[in-house]
Amino acid sequence: MPWRLMRFALSREHPEGRMFRTYADLKDSYDVVIIGAGGHGLAAAYYLARDHGITNVCVLEKGYIGGGNTGRNTTIVRSNYITPEGVRFYDASIKLWEDLSEDFDLNLFYSRRGHYTLAHTDSALRTMRWRAEVNKHYGVESELVGPEFIQRELPMMDMSCGGHAPVLGALYHAPGAIARHDAVAWGYGRGADRRGVEIHQKTEVTGISVNSGKVHGVQTSRGFIHTEKILCAVAGSTPRLLSMVDLQSPIYIHPLQAMVSEPTKPWLNPIIVSGSLHVYISQSARGELVLGASLDPYELHSTRSTLDFTEGLSAHILELFPFLSHVKIVRQWAGMADMTPDFAPIMGKTPVEGFYLDAGWGTWGFKATPVAGKTMAHTVASDSIHPLITKFSLERFRSYALTGEKSAASVGH
Known part of the structure; x- marks a missing residue:
């Protein structure tokens, strides 16, 4: 490293703030607990705080921020899907993507x-x-x-x-565009953190308390948390989390x-x-x-x-x-x-009151990060399904009202 850069890095006159705060302890209760600190979970936390004023939010991550599929994709952003539901949804996402760097004051290398x-x-x-x-x-x-x-x-x-x-x-x-995936996680995480959201890394969910069909709390590797609203956004770990609330899915x-x-x-x-x-x-x-x-x-x-x-x-x-x-x-x-069987996500409410699901993203989750966070934040805050995601409900597999997106998603990205 050049000396002039090292001198700047070590100077007390130019301290560099941390991207996120570190919390020693979990609080006893939160208004909302989000499981999964990937792009979708952090985006939902960001929009809950920014758009709905809900800041008593805890994001739990068993690993580290963006260490799952957010950091393991190929960063392609597009909206050229084949169903009306898919086209409208991903087009809304692209519109959000175009302003994200300015929103975060962070270069996402969106190109x-x-x-x-x-x-x-x-x-x-x-x-x-x-x-x-x-x-x-x-x-x-x-x-x-x-x-x-x-x-x-x-x-x-x-x-x-x-x-x-x-x-x-x-x-x-x-x-069609590309962006830097880790910067997206950092941007949403920092934005949520600055608005009061707590992000707890290295904190694994080991159980979910459900009484009379309603969520009451989360058991973690660091203790129990009381909450009446949980958003599950854990991608490939979804089946394991769903088993904790006695739900099944076709994932x-x-x-x-x-x-x-x-x-x-x-x-x-x-x-x-x-x-x-x-x-x-x-x-x-x-x-x-x-x-x-x-x-x-x-x-x-x-x-x-x-x-x-x-x-x-x-x-x-x-x-x-x-x-x-x-x-x-x-x-x-x-x-x-x-x-999922129809290559479309599962989003919205579930039969368990207070348990919300953002899953089934397969190979196309990164491009949906902004709109998924925004629509799930609306759904959690109001307890009503956002109009853009009504066709993505878990219930569609029971009623066979599938959203056939395979021909636009099956290649990978």
Whole structure:
């Protein structure tokens, strides 16, 4: 580190405040307890305090802030979904994303890139056309583009994909963007903390007290907390938490892996996704290639990474960009994706009074962080379901009123 930077860092004239306060003890009771200090949990705490004036809130995290799926994703933000419910919901999220850095006074590295979902078959092309029309109907900027447009905008890509999966077209979504995932967690956490919310890391929930169908408190590794409102936002740990209140859901857990390359000079501005090849790729502000694929094909509650994933994904990436053969992979990781049968989230109230659920995000939770926090804060504060999430209720699986989002979400991001 240069001496002039070290001198500034050690100077008492320029103290740097901590992002969050540390609390020695839990209080006996809180108005709201949020389980999970990922993006969604912290966003809900932030909007509860900022928009609803509810500051006696405790956020519990068994690990550390943003250590779950918030820190294990590939940071893609988009709204080009296929159902009216999904398009409206994620479009509202993008509108919030655009102002978050200013709201937090923190650079989130939010960067609008454009998002291409490639079509390699006639049936995929029909789906892209369908998605484009639904998007346009709800005011979302998406269009079906042909091979000539793609080749002109992405001259570095092999349009034949090695000769076995030629690109026939793509859904181009101009608002597609990326952001820095850890900064999002820090921003929401710091904003909530400054408004009086308590964030307790290394505090595991070991039980939930329910009497006569109503929440009464939370047992933690550091003691018992009295509360009448609990928001569960724990992604891959959702089935375990639901068992504590004797609820079942159709959620199943699959690992979702990703990896990054060594930094290279900027050459890829848009985000590229291929459902047929099961890959997506973007380039970060630091020059790394951020690479991902579809879910691992087995149900497993684990965040281990595998060589099989790296080999398979690398082979498909080289079909699109053969010149990357000498680029080194430097890091890989996995998250636990909480999948639902219809590839849409589960949000809102539950049959247990005072127990609210934000789960079932699978591979698309990061992009929903702002709107999920805002709508769940409204739901918890008013005990009434926000209009944007009425179709995402847990009850839909009992009544078979599913929200079929698979064709817009199944690739991964």
